[in-house]
Amino acid sequence: MIDLSHAENQIQCVTNFQDLVSTPFAGVVNAVCWVRELRGDFSEVVRKITLSGNITEVEEEELRALELSEQGQLAREILLHDLQLLRDHGALPVLNVIKYYEEDDTYPFISTDVYSFHVDRSPVPTDTFLCTYYGDASEILPNSQAEKKVLIPAIREELKKLYDGPAEGFESFLSEYSFDLHYQAKPGSHPINLGHGHLWRLAVDHPESQVPPCVHRAPKERSGYRLLMIC
Known part of the structure; x- marks a missing residue:
C-alpha cells in the first residue's frame, strides 16, 4: 500500500493503464499512480542480469534469454508487458539495474544530482513514467513542502558569484545549468515513498503544462541493487 496521508491531494490513484495515461493533471494533482500488487520474483531477474558499471540498461533480448524459475518468469512477463x-x-x-548514480559535488552549496529533489523539464509536452520493481523506491514531495534552491538567499548569493554576465541574464544562467530545477525540502516536510510495482506518471515542466511539475528524487541505494523502469 502507498501511504498518502501527507500527499495533499496531489496524487490520483487509478486501476488500469488507460486511466494512468488519460487522467488529466489539474489543480494540485501532478502525479497519477496505477496501484498494483505484482506477483513474481524480481530479485531473481536482478541476480541473473549481467551487470556493467553503476547502471546497467537491460535489453529486451537479454531479459528474454534469462533462465528463470517460475516466479522469475512471472516477473519477466510483467516487465515485458510494461x-x-x-x-x-x-x-x-x-x-535499468542501478547500483548507484553518480553524485554531483561540484558545488558544495547546492546539489544537482538525482538524489536531490528536482523536477523534470521538457521543451515539448510530455510526462515522466517510472516504476520500481525491486530495491529502494523513489520519493515525491508535495510542492507546498518544497522550496526552490535558487530562491534560498544563501544559495542564490553563491550562484551569483559563479555567474559572469549582465544582471538581466542571471535567470537564464540558472535555467541553462538546471540549477532552477532543484528543490530543498522545508522543515517538517513528509516525502512520499512511491513503493514497489506501482506505475507512476509525473507532471513535467513544459510550456503547455497547467500544473506545477512533480518534485521527486531517487533514493539512496541502501538495500542493494534497484530495478527501475523509467521514461
Whole structure:
C-alpha cells in the first residue's frame, strides 16, 4: 500500500493503464499512480542480469534469454508487458539495474544530482513514467513542502558569484545549468515513498503544462541493487 496521508491531494490513484495515461493533471494533482500488487520474483531477474558499471540498461533480448524459475518468469512477463504498454503509448521506456548514480559535488552549496529533489523539464509536452520493481523506491514531495534552491538567499548569493554576465541574464544562467530545477525540502516536510510495482506518471515542466511539475528524487541505494523502469 502507498501511504498518502501527507500527499495533499496531489496524487490520483487509478486501476488500469488507460486511466494512468488519460487522467488529466489539474489543480494540485501532478502525479497519477496505477496501484498494483505484482506477483513474481524480481530479485531473481536482478541476480541473473549481467551487470556493467553503476547502471546497467537491460535489453529486451537479454531479459528474454534469462533462465528463470517460475516466479522469475512471472516477473519477466510483467516487465515485458510494461515495456510494451509504454512503447505503444509512444514513450521510450528504459529498464535499468542501478547500483548507484553518480553524485554531483561540484558545488558544495547546492546539489544537482538525482538524489536531490528536482523536477523534470521538457521543451515539448510530455510526462515522466517510472516504476520500481525491486530495491529502494523513489520519493515525491508535495510542492507546498518544497522550496526552490535558487530562491534560498544563501544559495542564490553563491550562484551569483559563479555567474559572469549582465544582471538581466542571471535567470537564464540558472535555467541553462538546471540549477532552477532543484528543490530543498522545508522543515517538517513528509516525502512520499512511491513503493514497489506501482506505475507512476509525473507532471513535467513544459510550456503547455497547467500544473506545477512533480518534485521527486531517487533514493539512496541502501538495500542493494534497484530495478527501475523509467521514461
